[in-house]
Amino acid sequence: xxxxxxxxxxxxxxxxxxxxxxxxxxxxxxxxxxxxxxxxxxxxxxxxxxxxxxxxxxxxxxxxxxxxxxxxxxxxxxxxxxxxxxxxxxxxxxxxxxxxxxxxxxxxxxxxxxxxxxxxxxxxxxxxxxxxxxxxxxxxxxxxxxxxxxxxxxxxxxxxxxxxxxxxxxxxxxxxxxxxxxxxxxxxxxxxxxxxxxxxxxxxxxxxxxxxxxxxxxxxxxxxxxxxxxxxxxxxxxxxxxxxxxxxxxxxxxxxxxxxxxxxxxxxxxxxxxxxxxxxxxxxxxxxxxxxxxxxxxxxxxxxxxxxxxxxxxxxxxxxxxxxx
Amino acid sequence: xxxxxxxxxxxxxxxxxxxxxxxxxxxxxxxxxxxxxxxxxxxxxxxxxxxxxxxxxxxxxxxxxxxxxxxxxxxxxxxxxxxxxxxxxxxxxxxxxxxxxxxxxxxxxxxxxxxxxxxxxxxxxxxxxxxxxxxxxxxxxxxxxxxxxxxxxxxxxxxxxxxxxxxxxxxxxxxxxxxxxxxxxxxxxxxxxxxxxxxxxxxxxxxxxxxxxxxxxxxxxxxxxxxxxxxxxxxxxxxxxxxxxxxxxxxxxxxxxxxxxxxxxxxxxxxxxxxxxxxxxxxxxxxx
Numbered sequence: 001x002x003x004x005x006x007x008x009x010x011x012x013x014x015x016x017x018x019x020x021x022x023x024x025x026x027x028x029x030x031x032x033x034x035x036x037x038x039x040x041x042x043x044x045x046x047x048x049x050x051x052x053x054x055x056x057x058x059x060x061x062x063x064x065x066x067x068x069x070x071x072x073x074x075x076x077x078x079x080x081x082x083x084x085x086x087x088x089x090x091x092x093x094x095x096x097x098x099x100x101x102x103x104x105x106x107x108x109x110x111x112x113x114x115x116x117x118x119x120x121x122x123x124x125x126x127x128x129x130x131x132x133x134x135x136x137x138x139x140x141x142x143x144x145x146x147x148x149x150x151x152x153x154x155x156x157x158x159x160x161x162x163x164x165x166x167x168x169x170x171x172x173x174x175x176x177x178x179x180x181x182x183x184x185x186x187x188x189x190x191x192x193x194x195x196x197x198x199x200x201x202x203x204x205x206x207x208x209x210x211x212x213x214x215x216x217x218x219x220x221x222x223x224x225x226x227x228x229x230x231x232x233x234x235x236x237x238x239x240x241x242x243x244x245x246x247x248x249x250x251x252x253x254x255x256x257x258x259x260x261x262x263x264x265x266x267x268x269x270x271x272x273x274x275x276x277x278x279x280x281x282x283x284x285x286x287x288x289x290x291x292x293x294x295x296x297x298x299x300x301x302x303x304x305x306x307x308x309x310x311x312x313x314x315x316x317x318x319x320x321x322x323x324x325x
Numbered sequence: 326x327x328x329x330x331x332x333x334x335x336x337x338x339x340x341x342x343x344x345x346x347x348x349x350x351x352x353x354x355x356x357x358x359x360x361x362x363x364x365x366x367x368x369x370x371x372x373x374x375x376x377x378x379x380x381x382x383x384x385x386x387x388x389x390x391x392x393x394x395x396x397x398x399x400x401x402x403x404x405x406x407x408x409x410x411x412x413x414x415x416x417x418x419x420x421x422x423x424x425x426x427x428x429x430x431x432x433x434x435x436x437x438x439x440x441x442x443x444x445x446x447x448x449x450x451x452x453x454x455x456x457x458x459x460x461x462x463x464x465x466x467x468x469x470x471x472x473x474x475x476x477x478x479x480x481x482x483x484x485x486x487x488x489x490x491x492x493x494x495x496x497x498x499x500x501x502x503x504x505x506x507x508x509x510x511x512x513x514x515x516x517x518x519x520x521x522x523x524x525x526x527x528x529x530x531x532x533x534x535x536x537x538x539x540x541x542x543x544x545x546x547x548x549x550x551x552x553x554x555x556x557x558x559x560x561x562x563x564x565x566x567x568x569x570x571x572x573x574x575x576x577x578x579x580x581x582x583x584x585x586x587x588x589x590x591x592x593x594x595x596x597x598x599x600x601x602x603x604x605x606x607x608x609x610x611x612x613x
Contacts, residue, residue, distance in 0.1 A: 060418060107595075111602055114360050114417060118554045119598060121547060126591040133585045249543055252425050259422050290436045297429030304412065304423040 011184070018271065019177065026169050035165040037282045038275075039237065042172045043068075045274025046179050046230045048258035050223030052266045053183050055258070056192070057216045058199025059109060062251045063120030064227055066127040067097040069246040071228025072235035073137055076146045079236070086149050086236040090175070090229055097228020098221045105220040109213060112202075124248045132243035142242035146235050168237050175233060176271075179226040184267035186222065195219055253277075256300045262310020269312050276311070330459035332580055338465050338534065340572025341472035345527035346549035347556065347564040348479055349520030355496035355559030356516045359409055359420045363428040364524055365546025369539060370431065371397045371525030372532035373439055376446050386449045390529040394522045400431075401521025405514055428542065435539035443536040464533065471530055475523060476565070482519075483561060492516060496559055555597050557607025566605060 026035045047064050054061045074096040075089030084092070108119055131137045138144075149162035149171065162168055186192055194215050197205045202212050235241050261273025277299070284291040307313060346364060353361045371393045378389035404427055412420040450464040483489040494502040495512055503509060528537075552571055556563025571590055578586025597605065 055418070060421065107599060111598065114421070115554060115558070115598075115602070117360065117421065118550050119595070122551055122591055122594060125547065126588055129584070129588050129591070133583075133588065247543075248547065252429075255422065255425070259418075290433050290441070293429045293433035293436070297426040297431075297433065300422045300426035301408070301430070304419050304426070308415070308419060 041275040041278040045271045047254045048274045049270030051258040056195040060117040063124035065250040066124040067224040067227035068231035071097045071231025075232035076235040093232025094225045094229035098225035101224030105217040109216040180267040187266045262312030264312040327459040336576040344568035347552040351564045365542030366431040368524045368528040369542045371528030375529040397525030398522040405517035557604030560606045563606030
């Protein structure tokens, strides 16, 4: 672990490069199906970043998909029943996920170790069951005909319409960048160092005046807020929600994507894992959906044995390997 | 009366199913200190082996069950030898990720072999029997009896034999157990194999009652893990107690309230965690 090693210029350059690549992606691949794939990649990377941020505090969450669902359903219902604009829905989706994260975080985050993995898994299942059984949330059929993003008028210079994957991609990329920069700043601040102290020795941290639960809840809420926000984004982007798409298996996939990216950096690990894995997944889905399961399973086993710190540690590992030989 | 007795029997079948899985999981947790997410897929593998041998090839049902137990036991041994043992000294996330991967790969392989559709094995015991003024199906009674026998067998093995004593010692304190000359590695292999065999048995014996498909392993293991956690990780008595509790609450709830009852059973589980964070009969384990 590199506690004090900070190299802001490097990271800023990488950020700039990533920013340009992300903005140019749909221009380079102007095929709507490809852009749809990049949107799935972005959604996955926000979830993976959140998972890594929760891992920073030494907690294992297997329930990130629940917050995706909460954000999506909140925004969908607000826009359908109360007529609230999807633009505000994005915010409300995040806020509702954050509030629920605050509530359950205060209860769950006291639990240590593998118990937490089970209980978050159970929470995700409860959320899915509530959405799929209560009529208010549309039951098994889910919610259909969710309003799309309304056009924005540019004060007499025409309007920007959001009816194609291309324009929606830029909404998502904005969310991805905001959450990425936010979590990166969080990770590389005093707050981030406090987070890292918790898994190492929580009792020692407590004796130094750190309130473990407070910091755990901060990290948990941040991760869940952004998960809820992308959840709201997907609801309006696809225009429909099915409870079946929020199965707990999805949370496992989030963990695999995040692990593949690597915990060395919250933002970069999440982005790398999310984009890489979903691209391969999309390719495999076209061949046979059963390969996806085998692919994810094989990749996580391989990465656990060969590259336990994820792909981000690949350059260091290569350097180490060279020094040895 | 008949309704009530049938409900009671159905609850017992569900509980027995859960308990058999939870027993294996809690043993694995106590000795291997890992959450065996692959347990559900081992259970389904057992069911599919019986389906392939008994239904598709026409083999005797009991012989098929026996073969399923051997195959799945071997599979469990393979998982322990290749995944869990090498990762034993690493952080918990590593073993958790790898075992999730194993379960996904096995699920994918099953889906390739048997296609993704629901299949049923079909009944092997038919007829009904009248007991205390109620008409009950022989098959369900047989399931409960057989599961009970296995349960007693495993419990006796843990409580009465020398190996069982070694297992309990190892669960309590691995370092001291090592000092007494207990072969940790052998016990690990033994526990994993035993748990897999019991899971295969549960899959083989209960699936004639339900439909099976390759993807239901996740849901099954998740329920079993919840039971293990509620009972207290590593506690055998706790698992039996929690299995009965959750089985009955869920079965009665679904009968009278419909699918929303599952939410109630989850809320109950969370309430138990609030007051007893280590489960009903749990002891504290050290994690690293």
